[in-house]
Amino acid sequence: MATERKTALIVCPGRGTYNKPELGSIVGSISASPSTKIGDNKANLTDVLHQIDAVRDQLGQPTVTALDQAPLFKTSLHQKPENAAALIYAGGYLDYLSIDHERFEVVGITGNSMGWYTAVASAGCWDIDTSTRLVTNMAQLTAGGEGAQFIYPIVDSDWRPHQGYIDAVNEQLARFPDELKMSIRYGGYAVLAGSEQACTEAVKSLPRVDDRFPMILPGHAAFHTHFMNDASQQALDLWPQAAFRAPQVPLIDGRGHIWSPHVVDKAALHQYTLGHQVTQTYDFTRAIQTAVKEFAPDHIILLGPGAGLGGAVAQALIEMNWQGLNSKAEFAARQQADTPYVLSMGLPEQRALVTG
Structure with missing residues (x-):
């Protein structure tokens, strides 16, 4: 008898989520589940990583594989903005592809701060070449900002x-x-x-x-403020609207606005992603609250790298008293279920409940 397919909201992590404990996690996760299937399409995760690496190599940057497989974690290397951005995007995107999409129906994707780029990529708005180049470029542009x-x-x-x-x-x-x-x-x-x-x-x-x-x-730097105006303008000038496609699943942005699938105003998505999102407050709390109210998912799946999103997501749910959730202790109690409501792919035991 087939297992009932569950609905899931996907949440992508932001800056600073690839740290020393995550060293080796990207290649290690691929080795554990080298291929996946989304709809009628089968994706070989090793090939996807090779594509990301090829673009990084063309940009004259260390590949994700080389960074992830380094013998030691070096802050000067791994947390250099353009390297950290690539690791966070690649880890999250490959995690998204690793989800067993025959067990989980993705009803929405959101992210925190830099996680918006991973969300846009996962929703199919960019190809691998574009997303790899863009996350690297945006990290370089914003890292040079003030504050x-x-x-x-x-x-x-x-x-x-x-x-x-x-x-x-x-x-x-x-x-x-x-x-x-x-x-x-x-x-x-x-x-x-x-x-x-x-x-x-x-x-x-x-x-x-x-x-x-x-x-x-x-x-x-002073991310998501007017101090990023110059970086935003450079990005808007550099990246054309034509680089954007309509999402394949709903996207919930840092205002709590929902971008519906298949039909989208490319100019508006371009302006939000490289304009508003860069220079204005990113309201991750509202994004989570809007998503659960709109889509009422059976589960919330947190992509890696890292496992730091769980607290912030739970706190956003407690603030709105979602399904009677009113405290840290209550959240911890609910997470003791055989299949917790919030599933973090950065935790091996919860990852196993999500991947094929």
């Missing part, structure tokens, strides 16, 4: 909204209206970005939480 970025919690230890922390963040945003912006709404965290001076002053002023926050994100 800094830091993260601060807006929830308590049980992942419920904490009004005191929220007020403290809003106070700093009001203090530096032109120099400090909300960069990403990331579940239970606010990611703020702006000028070096505004970030330094805000970090000094915010109350310390758990001896970790506020935390400056090393190597990050």
Whole structure:
């Protein structure tokens, strides 16, 4: 008797998710499941990786295979923006192809920050050549930008909204209206970005939480703010609308806007991806909340590399009291099911429930 096909929302990770523990994970995952089938199409994952590597080689950049198979993790190499971007995109895209699409019907794809590019690629809007070139190029353009970025919690230890922390963040945003912006709404965290001076002053002023926050994100510029205007304009000039195609499945962007499949305004998708998305707040929380309300998926599947998305997704669900979910403890209890609601492909035991 055939297993009932489950619906799934796919979530793609953002910058900083390929770290030392992920070294070797991309090639290792392919070795475990070298081919997959999406609809009537069979994809050989090794061939896909070779295509990505060939483009990187043409660009004069280290290949994903060489980076992933390096004997040691080197921050200067692996977290160099154009290398980190390629690893994150390749790891996520190959994970998407690895999903058993005969067991899971993908009803929507979204992502956090740089994960938007992986989402667009996974939805079929770009071919492999375009997506590999674009993620590399966007990393180079935005890395050269001004400013800094830091993260601060807006929830308590049980992942419920904490009004005191929220007020403290809003106070700093009001203090530096032109120099400090909300960069990403990331579940239970606010990611703020702006000028070096505004970030330094805000970090000094915010109350310390758990001896970790506020935390400056090393190597990050003022992403998703007006400080990226020049990078955005260069990208819009360099990449034509013709590079974009309509998505094959719904895409939920960083405003919570849904791009319907098969019919899309290429000019609008081009402008959002290289314009608004680069220079304005990325509301990952709203993207998750919109997606679950609109599509009510049986599961949420988190692509790799890494397994850091789970907390932010759960916090976004708790904020809206999704299906009565109201705390970290309740989320942990639900995850004890034979097939958890949120499935992270960065965790081997959960990956096994997703792949063919």
